[in-house]
Amino acid sequence: MATNTARKAVRKLTLQTTAATSRGDDRQLQLLEIACRLFSERGFSGTSLRDIAEEAQITKAALYYHFPNKEALFTKIVLESLQALVTTVREACEHAATPEEKVRVFMRTTAECYQQNREGWIASSNAFRTHEESPAKTRAVALRDEYENLLRGFIRDGIKAGQFRAVDPAMAGRVLLASINSMSRWHSPRGKLSAPMVVEQFVDIVLGGLLAQPGAAT
Amino acid sequence: MATNTARKAVRKLTLQTTAATSRGDDRQLQLLEIACRLFSERGFSGTSLRDIAEEAQITKAALYYHFPNKEALFTKIVLESLQALVTTVREACEHAATPEEKVRVFMRTTAECYQQNREGWIASSNAFRTHEESPAKTRAVALRDEYENLLRGFIRDGIKAGQFRAVDPAMAGRVLLASINSMSRWHSPRGKLSAPMVVEQFVDIVLGGLLAQPGAAT
């Protein structure tokens, strides 16, 4: 049930994005999709506006009709991906009761967002490695913090309730999120296991631990 | 004791690299260090040979006296980092007795390699995202596989011995390695926690699990 709720939320948000566009904005959406794919494959500085224009079969100058410059195009992809992730995951987690269930829904919904917007995720993941500040970077960092703090809060709640061991919530959250972020390095969307199925395994491993008898740990 | 062994192995390898160079190769080493830092900060396509030459206070053309081209310079950094990692970690793990101890030494030694060669690690981590094949990429993938299979073998051994739960060794290995790989996103070498200390926490979390009573999992 939690899965259905999450899935519904993801779909709704996608449709909203589509429905909010009108007329010639279809073209802008198409340009964003092409840019998304190229950025995810070649990175920001490895993708030229000529590459994007060529795949869209327009001139490079025409890109400047839709976007003020290269960075704005990239920023739009990153911020919209992050915004959708935070909103969708937060909403889905509200329907879970226990901390353990909240962690599971958080991870499952994240996996669904990843699956649905894989290229945007990958493009975003290498964003803002630069040291320079910008309003877009500040906003992205804030969204990322909000997202991570949501998970840490669930872990903290679980510890307080005695359901989780007394680990560092930030560290435990990093273990969980790192496992999802690592997926883009090896997981194929055309493989046997869907992203949510993989993440389910990750969560089971981290929740249950690797040791058969944790008490007997050296 | 396992920690001391691993640390010694790391040091030895570094000295070998340094000792193997002679005369004007000091310059080459300096160029590699500068390139390493810039690649880690700006990525491959975001770093120009002019940037590197400028920081080294030589002309760009002089770089071609030391390296055949930009890609060879990058490739050297990536392959040497990976080679040192595999060799050091493999050797360190031989001195561990149980599967659990082997996993711990694997992770601890990896953390020490990361700490000692942070920029090389970061530069390498985004390498070969491209789809094109090359002898260097093939070699890097082989080294990476060797490294990952080492950890998976330890996990498999632990499961066979009944010390670990019957999880998928590949998935469990990914959880452990992803946590280390994620460090470059947030961990500061000037922070309170050293890389090995952080990884110690990661390992404790994954080995022991998040749940207080795993049997009571929903």
Added chain:
DNA sequence: CCTACCGATCGGTAGG
């Protein structure tokens, strides 16, 4: 949206 163009910068080379 296009044509036509800009200065800046890219990786790389000739010749010493």
Added chain:
DNA sequence: CCTACCGATCGGTAGG
């Protein structure tokens, strides 16, 4: 290692 240079490509703009 340097001077001096190359063609190609970069993001971006003027003017329509």
